[in-house]
Amino acid sequence: MTTDRSGNNDPAELRNFNEEELFAGISGALALRPKIEQIVDEIWNSGFDGIYFTGIGGTYASAMQAEVYMRGRSGLPVYAENAAEFITTGRKRFTSRSIVICSSVSGTTKEMLAMAEKAHTLGARIFAFVDTPATPLAETADWVISYPQNEQLKFYMTCSYLMYLNHEFDDYSEYCRQMEQYLAEGLVNVEKESDAWARAYAEKTAADLKQNPDMPHYFIASGNQYGAAYSCAMCYWAEQLWIKSICVSAQEFFHGMLEIITGNVPVTLFVGEDEQRPLAERVARFLPRVSENYVIIDTRDYAMTGIDEKYRGTVSHLIMRSVMNRVDAWLEYELDHSRSIRRYYRRFDY
Amino acid sequence: MTTDRSGNNDPAELRNFNEEELFAGISGALALRPKIEQIVDEIWNSGFDGIYFTGIGGTYASAMQAEVYMRGRSGLPVYAENAAEFITTGRKRFTSRSIVICSSVSGTTKEMLAMAEKAHTLGARIFAFVDTPATPLAETADWVISYPQNEQLKFYMTCSYLMYLNHEFDDYSEYCRQMEQYLAEGLVNVEKESDAWARAYAEKTAADLKQNPDMPHYFIASGNQYGAAYSCAMCYWAEQLWIKSICVSAQEFFHGMLEIITGNVPVTLFVGEDEQRPLAERVARFLPRVSENYVIIDTRDYAMTGIDEKYRGTVSHLIMRSVMNRVDAWLEYELDHSRSIRRYYRRFDY
Secondary structure, eight states: OOOOOOSOOOGGGSTTOOHHHHHHHHHHHHTTHHHHHHHHHHHHHHOOSEEEEEESTHHHHHHHHHHHHHHTTOOSOEEEEEHHHHHHTOOTTOOTTEEEEEEESSSOOHHHHHHHHHHHHTTOEEEEEESSSSSHHHHHOSEEEOOOSOHHHHHHHHHHHHHHHTTOOTTHHHHHHHIIIIIHHHHHHHHHHHHHHHHHHHHHHHHHHHHOTTOOEEEEEOTHHHHHHHHIIIIIIITTTOOOEEEEEHHHHTTTGGGGOOTTOOEEEEEOSSTTHHHHHHHHHHHHHHOSSEEEEEGGGSOOTTSOHHHHTTTHHHHHHHHHHHHHHHHHHHHTOOTTOOSSTTTSOO | OOOOOOSOOOGGGSTTOOHHHHHHHHHHHHTTHHHHHHHHHHHHHHOOSEEEEEESTHHHHHHHHHHHHHHTTOOSOEEEEEHHHHHHTOOTTOOTTEEEEEEESSSOOHHHHHHHHHHHHTTOEEEEEESSSSSHHHHHOSEEEOOOSOHHHHHHHHHHHHHHHTTOOTTHHHHHHHIIIIIHHHHHHHHHHHHHHHHHHHHHHHHHHHHOTTOOEEEEEOTHHHHHHHHIIIIIIIHHHOOOEEEEEHHHHTTTGGGGOOTTOOEEEEEOSSTTHHHHHHHHHHHHHHOSSEEEEEGGGSOOTTSOHHHHTTTHHHHHHHHHHHHHHHHHHHHTOOTTOOSSTTTSOO
8 A cells, every 4th residue: 555645635624734834834944044054154164073963852863864864975974963872971082073963842851951061061062953942952052043843854954055065965056946946835735645645544543553552553664764764653653642653674674573564563664765765665575475554655656846856865754754744633633642642751750 | 670580590490501502602702802803903004994883683783782882982983884774875984994894693694795795896894703604794704703603792802902902991901801701601690590580571471472462562771782672672572582572772762652651561671781871770760650561670680700890881781681591592482482483584585
């Protein structure tokens, strides 16, 4: 089963969907480009020995996506770092000439503040995207951009300009032109196009869960889709919807996890369009042979008019997030469970 | 509940346990030191711009353990790499002056051979531990050591000597003396000491699974225990025992996965002794407040006579593996399921 784009395309009927707001949100993030470029220019001109995209939980997933975007393309020393590991293990190669790039919605996450303090103690500088201004992380950072949501896009914009400065992105201007002209509309359309399919998928998932609430749901993905699946399993399904969801990379799936996939074990495979696509395609060929309960979401099924084939891999994780936005909106409805309720997180000290 | 070391300590009654063989296996690995040092000397003298511990599946878990061992201690450019990601995304910073260090039991794993071919095409050199001599990986590598099992130990021996050469391990000789004198006996004793507890744990786990075979089992760990939990969940429990097991890091657990831990959801926490121990301890404090079905395995409960406190963190993942060896032996028995059977892996092409 792949995405079926027929059916309801009337935005008025899409649950928790505000087309204007969504469009404006993405457009506004893209419009941060001059600010991002100015900050990256300052970082560039003052020199650095390493750039550490640092996060925890969902922001760590975004950090992994930034790192894998640059890994094959850039000679720059760019790494993904986990805030809690940085606090404990640290990193001997991290110095006063290192740069932390991070993002936070609240600006108050405990591990992120401790990470920032340690980074500053070592003399390093911090470039933070903080959704909420005048919060501790925003106030401690050396450079701040306060703009809500679109974390992954903000990270990728930063990465793209870094590669441009390093002479690794000759067509940066054309790339930005296409993004600025087409990305917002394209992603809005993905939500509209996927909604009817997403509702059916949510219904099926909810029905499965009613039958067997303890059965885990497996997400499989690679490349920048791995971060998408990781945050989907952990931040959305487990944290918000209390579903026992698991994320495994496509390459690692074949070295262990495959053995537990039989008949009705639910599997969702994310297929993206970056250079790790073949790893997911291998899983796509395998699943029909062993499973009767799998779903393949392939970002190639979505038009993204105006964006060249060669650039699609850099936004396919955003396409997937748009599809999953629709799924999550309907899952909340089908499970009759508010996504804003937490059992434990920030409800007591631990 | 922590490990209870009372009960059966008669090795004759330990399932799948051959004390002499185990002792000789570890001692033999430690005796590889002159060979490892000679190879690392050659690598050191010819220079390098990066050392990439590279694996897939279980060997990737070991690569992550090697990287986290050196991350906080060493200024050397040492990274963990996944063979399948290296083949697809690659790594622009990987050059003809880069070194791959890898390990393989079979010497025939598809992704490892493709990784080696690509590394060689780029002019890089490969140091491979291959259990089985005269296999393709052993034949293509620039340096080979063929010795069975003890992969993690062989990697850590390599790491330790690299740090010694980089003037980051002043007490290397004393460290090696303690390992060579006490590690094999210590780990043999861990298996004996943990066996009775492991059998009870296996019985309980098997009983839970009989009641609810689809309920996932959560492993939580950090530092070098993360690789231990990763391979336990994926290579042992999922692949060999067909249990729906999941591994999540202690730091990430608090940013999503915690919400699904209620009453009877089974959780096993690995607490080790490296610098990330506090991350696991935080989970240890949290679990009693939300769970009625958790187990904490703390490597500190095992004596490891003769090994200084300050060195224990470098072997606590081996202690955990010894405990889990006992658990897995008894789980095989309790589940009446041979660990050597695979549904899919290497049974057909995919």
